[in-house]
Amino acid sequence: MTRKSGDASRSTIRDVAARAGVSASTVSRVLGGEYPVSAATRGRVMRAVRELDYVADARAKAIAGVGTPTLAFVLEDITGPSFAHMAHGVEREATRLGHLCLVCSTEGDVRHELEFVEMMRAQRAAAVILVGGTADTPEYRERTHRMADSLASAGSRLVLCGRPPLDPGAPVTVIEYDNEGGAYTLVAHVLAQGHRRVLYLGGRTDHTTALGREHGYLAAHRARGLDPDPSLVLHGDFTRDSGHRLTQQALKDGLEFSAVVAATDMVAAGALTALHEAGLTVPGDVSLAGYDDIPFARDLHPALTTVHVPYEELGRLAVRTALERTPGAPDEHLLLGTHVVVRDSVGAPPAR
Amino acid sequence: MTRKSGDASRSTIRDVAARAGVSASTVSRVLGGEYPVSAATRGRVMRAVRELDYVADARAKAIAGVGTPTLAFVLEDITGPSFAHMAHGVEREATRLGHLCLVCSTEGDVRHELEFVEMMRAQRAAAVILVGGTADTPEYRERTHRMADSLASAGSRLVLCGRPPLDPGAPVTVIEYDNEGGAYTLVAHVLAQGHRRVLYLGGRTDHTTALGREHGYLAAHRARGLDPDPSLVLHGDFTRDSGHRLTQQALKDGLEFSAVVAATDMVAAGALTALHEAGLTVPGDVSLAGYDDIPFARDLHPALTTVHVPYEELGRLAVRTALERTPGAPDEHLLLGTHVVVRDSVGAPPAR
DNA sequence: TCCGTCATGGGAACCGGTTGCTACGGTGTT
DNA sequence: AACACCGTAGCAACCGGTTCCCATGACGGA
Numbered sequence: 001m002t003r004k005s006g007d008a009s010r011s012t013i014r015d016v017a018a019r020a021g022v023s024a025s026t027v028s029r030v031l032g033g034e035y036p037v038s039a040a041t042r043g044r045v046m047r048a049v050r051e052l053d054y055v056a057d058a059r060a061k062a063i064a065g066v067g068t069p070t071l072a073f074v075l076e077d078i079t080g081p082s083f084a085h086m087a088h089g090v091e092r093e094a095t096r097l098g099h100l101c102l103v104c105s106t107e108g109d110v111r112h113e114l115e116f117v118e119m120m121r122a123q124r125a126a127a128v129i130l131v132g133g134t135a136d137t138p139e140y141r142e143r144t145h146r147m148a149d150s151l152a153s154a155g156s157r158l159v160l161c162g163r164p165p166l167d168p169g170a171p172v173t174v175i176e177y178d179n180e181g182g183a184y185t186l187v188a189h190v191l192a193q194g195h196r197r198v199l200y201l202g203g204r205t206d207h208t209t210a211l212g213r214e215h216g217y218l219a220a221h222r223a224r225g226l227d228p229d230p231s232l233v234l235h236g237d238f239t240r241d242s243g244h245r246l247t248q249q250a251l252k253d254g255l256e257f258s259a260v261v262a263a264t265d266m267v268a269a270g271a272l273t274a275l276h277e278a279g280l281t282v283p284g285d286v287s288l289a290g291y292d293d294i295p296f297a298r299d300l301h302p303a304l305t306t307v308h309v310p311y312e313e314l315g316r317l318a319v320r321t322a323l324e325r326t327p328g329a330p331d332e333h334l335l336l337g338t339h340v341v342v343r344d345s346v347g348a349p350p351a352r
Numbered sequence: 353m354t355r356k357s358g359d360a361s362r363s364t365i366r367d368v369a370a371r372a373g374v375s376a377s378t379v380s381r382v383l384g385g386e387y388p389v390s391a392a393t394r395g396r397v398m399r400a401v402r403e404l405d406y407v408a409d410a411r412a413k414a415i416a417g418v419g420t421p422t423l424a425f426v427l428e429d430i431t432g433p434s435f436a437h438m439a440h441g442v443e444r445e446a447t448r449l450g451h452l453c454l455v456c457s458t459e460g461d462v463r464h465e466l467e468f469v470e471m472m473r474a475q476r477a478a479a480v481i482l483v484g485g486t487a488d489t490p491e492y493r494e495r496t497h498r499m500a501d502s503l504a505s506a507g508s509r510l511v512l513c514g515r516p517p518l519d520p521g522a523p524v525t526v527i528e529y530d531n532e533g534g535a536y537t538l539v540a541h542v543l544a545q546g547h548r549r550v551l552y553l554g555g556r557t558d559h560t561t562a563l564g565r566e567h568g569y570l571a572a573h574r575a576r577g578l579d580p581d582p583s584l585v586l587h588g589d590f591t592r593d594s595g596h597r598l599t600q601q602a603l604k605d606g607l608e609f610s611a612v613v614a615a616t617d618m619v620a621a622g623a624l625t626a627l628h629e630a631g632l633t634v635p636g637d638v639s640l641a642g643y644d645d646i647p648f649a650r651d652l653h654p655a656l657t658t659v660h661v662p663y664e665e666l667g668r669l670a671v672r673t674a675l676e677r678t679p680g681a682p683d684e685h686l687l688l689g690t691h692v693v694v695r696d697s698v699g700a701p702p703a704r
Numbered sequence: 705t706c707c708g709t710c711a712t713g714g715g716a717a718c719c720g721g722t723t724g725c726t727a728c729g730g731t732g733t734t
Numbered sequence: 735a736a737c738a739c740c741g742t743a744g745c746a747a748c749c750g751g752t753t754c755c756c757a758t759g760a761c762g763g764a
Contacts (some may be wrong), residue, residue: 010476010506012720023744028722035723038742053502058474059411060721063749070454079440079647084431091430091457095464100471102422103455105443112447119452122410124362150405154362240651269651276653295431299592299621301628301653364750375714380752387753388711412750415719419751707764714757719750726745733738 011052020048031056062124071319072102072120073161074113075131080238081266081294082311086131086161089315097323099126110143117147121154127322129159131315133209136164148172157325161318162311164208165333173325174333175318179209182307182338183216183261184223186289189305189340190259191224195287195349199257200233201246201267210238213263213291232257236267243270251278258286258349265290265297265306272300272345283347293341302344309338363404372400383408414476423671424454424472425513426465427483432590433618433646434663438483438513441667449675451478462495469499473506479674481511483667485561488516500524509677513670514663516560517685525677526685527670531561534659534690535568535613536575538641541657541692542611543576547639547701551609552585553598553619562590565615565643584609588619595622603630610638610701617642617649617658624652624697635699645693654696661690 017024022041029035030045037045048054061067071094075083087103094101102125106112113130120128128151134140145166148158152171160166165174190198200217203210214233221228234250236242243262250257251274260275262268268290275286282288282302290297293308314336321332369376374393381387382397389397400406413419423446427435439455446453454477458464465482472480480503486492497518500510504523512518517526542550552569555562566585573580586602588594595614599622602609612627614620620642627638634640634654642649645660666688673684 013722014720024721025723025745026743029743032722036741041743053505055470055474055506057415057476057720058471059414059476060719060749062411063409063415063720063751064722065749066722077440078430078443079433079436081431081433084436088429088431088457091455092459095456100475101455103443103453104447105440107444118407119410122407123452124409124411153405154407240647266647269648272653273651273655295592295618296621296648299625299652301624303625365752366750376751377715377753378713381713384752390712393713409750412719413752415721415750416752417719705764708762710759710761712758712760715755717754718752722748724745724747726743728743729741731738731740734736 010057011054013054013056016045016048016052016054019052020044068098068100069124069126070100070102071127071129071323072104072116072123072125073129073131074104074106074116074120076108077105078103081296082264082292082309083132085311086315089312089317090129090131090161090319091315092312093316093319097319099323114143114147117151121151121156124154125156127157127159127319129161129315129318129322130163131161131318132163133207134163135204135206136208136211137206140164141166144172145170157322159318159322161314162209170331172331173318173321174331175314175321175336176334177309177314177336178338179212180216180219182291182309182340183213184220185216185338186291186305186307186340187217187220187261188223189342190261190287190289190346191220191226193259193287193346193348195259196226197229197232197257198259198261199247199250199255200228201243201260201262201271202233202235203238203263205235210235210263217261231255238264238266240266240270240273243267244274245270247271247274248277251275259346260286260288262288262290265292265294265304268304268306269296269300272304283345285350287346287349289346297341298343300345305343305346306341307338308341310336362409363406365406365408368397368400368404368406371404372396420450420452421476421478422452422454423479423481423675424456424468424475424477425481425483426456426458426468426472428460429457430455433648434616434644434661435484437663438667438670441664441669442481442483442513442671443667444664445668445671449671451675466495466499469503473503473508476506477508479509479511479671481513481667481670481674482515483513483670484515485559486515487556487558488560488563489558492516493518496524497522509674511670511674513666514561522683524683525670525673526683527666527673527688528686529661529666529688530690531564532568532571534643534661534692535565536572537568537690537692538643538657538659539569539572539613540575541694542613542639542641542698543572543578545611545639545698545700547611548578549581549584549609550611550613551599551602551607552580553595553612553614553623554585554587555590555615557587562587562615569613583607590616590618592618592622592625595619596626597622599623599626600629611698612638612640614640614642617644617646617656620656620658621648621652624656635697637702639698639701641698649693650695652697657695657698658693659690660693662688
């Protein structure tokens with residue numbers, strides 16, 4: 001079991017050259033590929049490489065203009081299941097295409113987002129993928145437009161993944177999925193069971209993902225000629241605690257409803273627990289639906305009816321469209337569809 | 353709303369120097385910090401920097417020996433909740449310490465792991481963190497020992513996070529948590545309720561995490577003078593589908609048990625659904641416990657009794673110990689404790 | 705008024721690679 | 735035997751930064 005004696009410090013191409021008795025250029029050419037080198041020389045070089053356990057410095061190669069650039073993605077928090085799936089898609093596709101991935105989480109802080117994008121620009125990342133919804137304000141559009149320009153001028157590219165598009169003219173690739181459409185279909189399904197008072201557990205009022213789903217909720221009502229009671233639309237965030245708290249509060253306030261539609265499965269999970277705690281059965285007393293179709297949705301009891309979002313596909317597409325883009329091409333904007341997964345948590349309202 | 357006209361290509365420090373009418377060294381000094389530069393010069397340089405939207409190339413800085421190196425972590429699959437939490441801890445701590453993070457997922461393929469570590473070495477990463485359990489074979493130890501040497505000789509460092517330690521002598525930092533101890537306490541708790549036939553839903557038989565927990569299961573029995581029926585120990589993987597399938601099979605096979613202990617919460621979730629599908633109540637007919645304390649555990653019905661593992665802390669510690677290590681110091685090996693979280697899924701066995 | 709000193713900025717070498725161009729030695733041709 | 739040609743390897747310049755070392759000019763003191 002001979003083990004290479006730990007050479008104190010990383011060795012350079014010149015060390016290898018010296019050991020093989022050739023010049024650095026020759027080593028580079030042996031390792032690099034195409035250039036003709038005699039078998040004897042190649043052998044000596046390869047042996048020196050092995051003996052020194054040499055690996056060329058990827059950053060030096062990058063600077064010299066060879067080697068694949070890295071890819072960066074920025075998200076709010078990797079522990080959210082839907083974020084994790086997007087991240088997974090991004091990572092897999094990047095790896096498949098031979099790129100390494102830089103990742104950072106902003107913890108929802110816009111300043112961090114700006115800092116990170118600046119760092120990615122310094123890294124000369126091939127593309128920067130911003131993952132997940134956000135508050136869609138004029139300030140957001142302005143700031144993000146600047147990022148896009150700034151990245152574009154550095155030869156990189158901004159990709160918005162599950163995030164609202166900017167004003168036309170911004171050099172940006174957008175991959176979205178249909179929040180409103182999914183919510184519309186889901187709520188239509190709930191209404192079709194006969195429910196008339198449907199509690200909506202939404203997210204922050206300025207958050208695009210939350211808002212899109214809320215619009216779908218409203219649109220589904222109006223399509224049926226219904227006018228939803230505004231007091232049935234509650235706002236929190238996308239955590240299970242928010243769902244839990246909001247539902248407890250609604251129950252305590254004596255709000256009348258026969259179904260709950262949550263903005264995410266996480267929220268639905270918290271809501272379910274709150275309903276159980278109040279002694280209500282699902283879907284006997286109250287129906288419940290979520291959004292995202294995270295793996296756990298089917299293990300809730302009852303199994304959760306929800307909207308499936310192709311998160312992983314979203315991430316993969318973000319990478320592919322960004323990387324395979326031809327520089328002059330027009331900006332792309334993809335909108336992925338979703339579909340409802342009917343399980344056991346939605347039933348007819350109780351007879352009164 | 354003036355927007356900088358997208359300068360076709362990234363600008364270099366020499367472009368900035370030319371525009372400011374100074375030399376590249378001066379620009380470097382203005383940006384770099386300490387060296388005294390007159391206010392007038394500084395002003396001209398800063399203006400040029402702003403006008404060109406210049407950011408120094410981080411890779412060039414890295415090569416020149418300044419700038420913080422990046423940190424790399426390698427895991428099996430970011431979508432697993434416990435992996436995601438470790439990743440989160442790693443990322444947060446790295447960011448706090450001013451490092452960027454490279455991430456890659458191996459999808460459980462050892463070859464990918466090797467390739468990635470080689471790439472990280474080429475990137476001159478400050479440390480490479482290998483996350484999550486694995487098969488602990490002689491081949492694993494040999495291979496990983498080689499990685500550790502190889503990274504050490506490149507001035508980097510290997511960190512094993514939630515992964516079995518190597519033979520002494522390998523230059524490696526190990527941060528583990530106590531799988532056996534947690535399982536021991538958990539199973540002791542179950543046995544204390546009066547259960548005598550406890551089904552164990554384990555992972556792959558060579559996987560250290562799965563094995564540690566299995567040992568805890570056995571040890572808890574023996575500590576009570578019990579001799580667990582080997583047919584009650586089942587093996588699958590760490591997915592909810594595995595828990596679902598194994599439980600269905602156990603039920604179909606007519607296995608007798610009054611409690612189920614799953615190797616992870618995901619497995620427990622699948623088991624719970626299978627139990628419900630069979631018309632069994634939890635914990636009335638069968639008690640159930642998991643391991644990991646993922647956020648969803650409390651939203652299962654009944655809320656899952658499980659073992660809390662400080663995954664995020666684990667990731668943070670991995671980064672901190674690796675980065676704050678003084679080069680000559682002895683190798684560290686930390687073992688974090690776990691604790692049982694008692695919820696509603698474990699009760700007394702049914703009277704017979 | 706002359707000289708020493710200090711503040712400031714530039715030139716050049718270096719970090720670790722790649723690659724265009726050139727020089728050298730050996731062979732095949734006439 | 736002289737010449738051209740080709741295969742091979744090395745020198746040097748470059749990628750985009752940093753930093754050591756030195757030159758210059760302004761200033762204050764004797």
